Amino acid sequence: MTISTTFRLNIFDTVSSFFVSTIELRMDDEVFNQVMYWISKQEFSHKASRTVAITQFRNLQWFSEAASIEEEDEVDPNEDFDTAWRKRRSRSKVKPILLTPAEGETWFRYKGHLIRFRRFRVGRDAALPWERLTLMCFGRSNAILKQLIEEAQQLYSSRDGNKTVIYRAVQVGPEWDWRRCALLNRRKLESVIIHKGIKSDLLQKLQWFLSPKTIFDYRQRGQPHRIGCMLHGPPGTGKTSLCFALAGELLLPIYLLSLTSKSMTDEGLATLFYKLPKECIVLLEDVDAAGITTKRVSMTRPRHTDFSSSQSVDRTPNDKVGGSISLSGLLNVIDGVAAPEGRILIMTSNHAENLDPALTRPGRVDFHIKLDYADREMIKEFFMAMYKPLDSQSVDLSHLENLAERFADTIPNKEVTPAELQTYLLYYRDSPEQALQNAFSWPHLSSEDDEVSR
Template sequence: MADDIVQQVLSLLSQPTALPSSCTDAAANATVTSMGGSATLAGGISQVGLLSPLVTLFLWFSKLPDWLKLLIVGGVVESCRRTMFSFYNRVLSAFFITATFEEDDDAYDWMMIWLSKQPSWNSAREVQISTKSFGLRGEVATVPGEEAGAAALLGDSRTLSYLPAPSTAHIFWYPPDAPWHMRRRITVSRMQRNAGGYYGGMEESLELRILTRSHTTLNRLLLDAKRTHLAEKENKISIYVADINDSWRHVASRPKRALNSIVLDPGIKNLLIDDARDFLESRDWYGDRGIPFRRGYLLYGAPGCGKTSIIHSMAGELGLDVYIISLSRAGMDDTKLSELISELPTKCIALMEDIDAAFTSGVTTRAQDTSATEEPEKNKREGPREDSSPIASRVSLSGLLNALDGVGAQEGRILFATTNHYEKLDPALCRPGRMDVHVEFRLASKYQARELFRHFYAPRHKRDDGRAPEQEKVADSGYNTAPSSDVSSCASEEAAEQCTGQLHHSARLFRMDAAVADALAARFAEAVPERQFSMASLQGYLMGYKIRPQDAVDDVEGWVATQMTDKVGKHAKGATLVDKGAEKVEET
């Protein structure tokens, strides 16, 4: 078919074209009449030469098939249409500024919160109702009128907010409080599209089109949205984790935790916070000496001694977000780890918890030791088997070291690594430059037990004059509201026992005088043995006496005796299992 079309077109082009008789006669008459006028003859030949291609093209086009004519005409029309629209878009874009925000970027959350607070949404005809908080507290963006009656209307449930409806253009004027001649027309479009890939899903983006030739309005809008978001999250820290696409995604926001709520041995908190602040203020110092601007902290010790808590508190104190790096995540390898660390912000806290469990060899050793002592007969029947630990990771020690201080490692970040088995870490991982500060977290001392009890029952902040307030109300959300007993007048330990002994668990508000709390705290610390229990276990014990401090002091000796007996029994059982395992090994 295609060959026939080509042959037909070539035959049409090869046919001689006869000029009309009128043209031939006119040329002959001009030649006879003006034999002596060479200039006139040349002019006639020139005119015929110019007209001949046009005439030939017209005659050739008239002989083409209809379908080919339609194809040529349609192509010409479409080309003209595209040219006109391209010119129109170029002219239009000269008067508009377009800004796009992707869903996985922080700026997207800023804009969604900012848009939900705009007065124009009160009169919008198409909106999406959402309970998303975008990492902020629920009352940031709410339906008008909900703030006053939220508890009665929704029973303290998640609040509602207006958001732009997907695939719909919304128009408003900004700034709303400016004179009419200074306002700019803004079109907002929220678009959703298929993410594609193996896991699929939907991706969202936000597009803003501003009718202005200057970036002044866009800059003001962005700063306004950022200030609004930062002001609302002033007392929160953001938590990020890596998603299945190996991109950082915001998963939660947590309230900042005051440093005085963390009870550690004297000097540890000051050491960590002062060193971190000095690092953040020393970028030029590092640069002048050619030292990579990175800082690493290794926190090690028994579980439940406050390693994660101090990191949480320091993040709030320094105003940094926390990026959790899980080395044992499924699919994690050296390349992905290096990419994640290189994409960290310049100022943040990177957290690697239980770094000793990241490598298969260390976990396998412990797993095989346990198996050999507890199930020797099963191992003997089944024979040797490959490691099937769910914590197995494809991250190698070399890959981790290169990610921490390699060429592509991010600068400006603070790395915190925690471990319960300091002796299992490779010396190359613990050297300065990777882990600069090593801090041991030991089991609770009597000082820590006393401070924990005092803060648990009488949390207080010092006034400017250094004196503590007389009374402090502590809300206990674990119980229903009920009238509380007044123990603020208990000035002695005996009076405190009488007052607090009458309190019931249904009471929600509890108040204790600082002097009474100090006296009970001293008794509590005296009953707790030195370096035998973790802070988490002591706090767990006190949680059972949330508003009964006197009962907590009276019962602590019995609790300590029970815990010590259980601990001795566990050690004896473990030693027996080890001995049996050794005997089985010798027999085999």
């Protein structure tokens, strides 16, 4: 009996190999979610007798392309608060549902071809479900299955439009991977108010780096195609905002990585960098807070603040920089032999003078940009940006410009951060005259007595 059954199965497998084509999709790859999303949009999913209802795709164990599948709410600026708020709260309680076929086989037609969709679970661990999908068609060519997958990828990516996709590093069990955590509206570069020339210069450098000619030149010369940037300066000067605006301008995803995680190891860090896509922005925020300081510099030598200088230091290769990460491990993923190419690395720091020179040397950080306190021109620009009408083409702005000039004369030059400036102007967002009138008391704006008096 056993021999007969085995013989029949072998015959079936042999025949199948000649008459059907199959593509398997695994849960640890983003194409899994792309096909699942495409399946959920097909009519046969809604008519299936056994379905799974979901509000978002969330691969608990591995890669996640989980982003809200809700459509962006339409906003009526003329609607009163109570009415608008009730609508928004009502929508947030009832999320759109996507239906996908349950485990088992589902047959459907795609471009005249009969396709079998099979969904099954590998293992029975309820806490960490592991699923696989197979797509099968008749014939030895899998071209039609490839077309289906490509269509699914296009449909999935079309949801993002020109928005900025944010990923963050997550750990599930012993593994580290990237999980999609947000889909944000693009931030316009002109909305980030910093010193003149910095934005355009940085954008031009990154566009040059991503241009086909540059990529070709790097390959021909045998140079690794990588670029690094250090944004440093006091808190609230727009470092992270500038990074998000650049990502929106270049239509690149951002991969957020914290070096302070206690469970992060050199191996986990290397795995995350290995899994980065070809073109993206990797953002390491507040790297000075992770302990990457000049502790390796001999205390008998003076500290230098010229980040590009190559000074002699006393080095301990396994000095930890945050959690279980060593400095050597961080340096290896940035520009080691196996370091990924094509990515843009942006680090931010409030105290770049404390960073280890090995981290900030040329080749790892190609240029340093200091974002400072607001000068007179920035103060004026902030004022105009806050109060200028959205449609200002036919509006006389002479009065507002006069107020902006007087406001810029009132605020101390390079003593307040852009974040403080924005907070102050938002407080008086309906009255530029009142913002100017009370600007004389700016240094005491956040004092306890002033808060009470308001």
